[in-house]
Amino acid sequence: xxxxxxxxxxxxxxxxxxxxxxxxxxxxxxxxxxxxxxxxxxxxxxxxxxxxxxxxxxxxxxxxxxxxxxxxxxxxxxxxxxxxxxxxxxxxxxxxxxxxxxxxxxxxxxxxxxxxxxxxxxxxxxxxxxxxxxxxxxxxxxxxxxxxxxxxxxxxxxxxxxxxxxxxxxxxxxxxxxxxxxxxxxxxxxxxxxxxxxxxxxxxxxxxxxxxxxxxxxxxxxxxxxxxxxxxxxxxxxxxxxxxxxxxxxxxxxxxxxxxxxxxxxxxxxxxxxxxxxxxxxxxxxxxxxxxxxxxxxxxxxxx
Numbered sequence: 001x002x003x004x005x006x007x008x009x010x011x012x013x014x015x016x017x018x019x020x021x022x023x024x025x026x027x028x029x030x031x032x033x034x035x036x037x038x039x040x041x042x043x044x045x046x047x048x049x050x051x052x053x054x055x056x057x058x059x060x061x062x063x064x065x066x067x068x069x070x071x072x073x074x075x076x077x078x079x080x081x082x083x084x085x086x087x088x089x090x091x092x093x094x095x096x097x098x099x100x101x102x103x104x105x106x107x108x109x110x111x112x113x114x115x116x117x118x119x120x121x122x123x124x125x126x127x128x129x130x131x132x133x134x135x136x137x138x139x140x141x142x143x144x145x146x147x148x149x150x151x152x153x154x155x156x157x158x159x160x161x162x163x164x165x166x167x168x169x170x171x172x173x174x175x176x177x178x179x180x181x182x183x184x185x186x187x188x189x190x191x192x193x194x195x196x197x198x199x200x201x202x203x204x205x206x207x208x209x210x211x212x213x214x215x216x217x218x219x220x221x222x223x224x225x226x227x228x229x230x231x232x233x234x235x236x237x238x239x240x241x242x243x244x245x246x247x248x249x250x251x252x253x254x255x256x257x258x259x260x261x262x263x264x265x266x267x268x269x270x271x272x273x274x275x276x277x278x279x280x281x282x283x284x285x286x287x288x289x290x291x292x293x294x295x296x297x298x299x300x301x302x303x304x
Contacts, residue, residue, distance in 0.1 A: 009049045050078040069179075095284065109301050113275075202235060
């Protein structure tokens with residue numbers, strides 16, 4: 001069986017999410033990742049692939065120390081295979097393989113229907129629901145301190161907005177848990193097939209954004225904010241305005257949390273959320289994770 005078999009299964013199980021079932025996307029995520037190849041468990045039968053569970057390696061920092069991690073995603077069981085404990089069996093197999101490869105922490109973002117299974121049967125802990133905040137670009141003078149560009153090759157070339165990313169800007173916190181990015185791994189992440197990102201650079205920050213549409217209205221989605229130090233209200237507002245301007249959106253949406261950049265806006269009403277985004281975590285070294293996430297945003301778990 002190949003990636004094509006997994007793509008076909010994901011297309012059947014998640015017909016409203018065509019991005020994740022594209023073979024080129026799975027090849028990029030599973031085989032081209034600089035963090036290492038996918039850790040997966042599959043169930044195949046005479047009709048093809050009927051079950052799939054994937055853990056994608058991810059570099060984490062826990063209290064400033066490198067910590068091998070893995071992101072749980074693309075859990076799928078075909079209707080013909082449900083009811084026999086397939087989900088738990090595949091997840092257990094993949095988690096055991098991850099432990100053998102030295103993974104210390106598995107994390108993921110689960111919806112309302114799958115969260116109980118992760119907690120009760122797979123020993124994950126619920127770290128809470130990710131906050132969702134709507135931000136309106138408040139009026140302000142355009143100072144020119146923020147440069148915006150699409151996240152293409154030119155952005156990383158000399159003179160581009162992402163050319164001189166340094167360790168200070170991408171540094172992880174001294175306390176807490178965060179996904180660790182470098183200029184090279186970020187460049188890979190922004191090359192995700194089927195996605196289109198914009199970058200917004202100020203003197204002390206880099207914001208990654210994309211656009212989504214809600215009832216036909218464009219919304220600037222703030223995927224990740226990298227900052228060298230806590231940002232002032234003026235700096236945050238100017239970056240939000242830049243994202244909304246590029247995407248021609250009347251408002252922006254931020255999901256997750258970032259201890260350096262607290263986004264202050266209006267909480268997204270629960271009735272407008274398709275499902276709560278529950279952060280789940282499991283330590284594989286015999287105990288609970290030694291640190292809690294202090295920064296986790298949409299870019300960190302491949303939501304877009």
